[in-house]
Amino acid sequence: MSQQIQAAKKLVSRFYEQLDAASINDINLVLERYCAKQFVWRGFHPFNEIGSAAQVANEFWLPLRTALTNASRRQDVFMAGYNEIENFESVWVCSMGHILGLFDHQWLGIEPTGKIAMLRYCEFHKVEGEQIVETAMFFDIPHFMMQAGLQPFPPQTGAHLVQPGPATNDGLMFNAQDVKATEKTLSLINSMIGDLGNWDHPLTLEEELAINWHQDMLWWGPAGIGSTYTIERYAKQHSGVFRETFKDRVFNGHLCRLAEGEYGGFFGWPNLSLEPTGGFMGMPATGKRGDMRVIDIYRRAGDKLAENWVFIDLLFFWHQQGIDILERSKSVPR
Secondary structure, eight states: OHHHHHHHHHHHHHHHHHHHHOOGGGHHHHHHHHEEEEEEEEESTTTOEEOOHHHHIIIIIHHHHHHEEEEEEEEEEEEEEEOGGGTTOSEEEEEEEEEEEEEOSOBTTBOOOSSEEEEEEEEEEEEETTEEEEEEEEEOHHHHHHHTTOOOSSOOSSBOOOOOOOTTSOOBOOSOOOHHHHHHHHHHHHHHHHHHTOTTSSSOHHHHHHHHEEEEEEEEOOTTTOEEESHHHHIIIIIHHHHHTEEEEEEOOOSEEEEETTEEEEEOSSSEEEEEOSOGGGOOOOSOOEEEOEEEEEEEETTEEEEEEEEEOHHHHHHHTTOOHHHHHHTSOO
16 A cells, blocks of 8 residues: 555655746647646636646646746655545655745736745545546745735734744655554544534634644644644634634535644535635625635644644635725835
């Protein structure tokens, strides 16, 4: 079984090497070489779901690589595993980090700065044989906008940072990991998910979090919400605010959930459906339900979770509420 996981890792690693080294004219060829004919790509708004490798190349990679001169991939986490949601029958490879380059040309209407910019990303690839058949690539566009001097949202409750990788510097798991450690991580993530869905139990929020999280947890949230440190500050600066300002929350499940070693994560399409009641991210109540597409990546330390990197498609969520964050931000002076 580990041979299948290692083979999938090697395939994705080769894909990254060739994609990152490809000229603008060769990006399409690389994607078509590694991706299946019935390839499905899920990306954040305004890209959304794309049904062919050629379209992904032309609509996402070509414009991004044109905008970012000398683009390079800086990975912080690389792992693979069997997808629990598909009865552990499919293999997925996950990569998280930043795509760094010199922001020399416009992207999505965002004016270039001529300076370093880093697009925070996380990808899940479903591998079958020698091909990638599905990809979920989530990327923090508001984070990129803020580096370019824009303010897409009101002041956030957490800190705005170009986020580092794991404190332990061991997230790049190119080699096979211990099976028991993997099982322990996945079990802990599932326990946390079970508690997260139980919003009506008698515990305080901090007591609930302490079941599965270290007291000095690090929560690396998306731009517009920000990052926070310790259970006490996470409860005040994000989790408590989130619970108070949404109603009729429905958990829709995940498309992939996996773990390897002391790391694990999941994504949904969408994960949550809910209605804002006003105040969240400084936005008004809309009376409209919306969906949230989310990736979570976790690091376990001992018996509890220590770090969490979170990607939420906030542009898509507010688009459903009738607010075009990208268009609105273009008219705001820097």
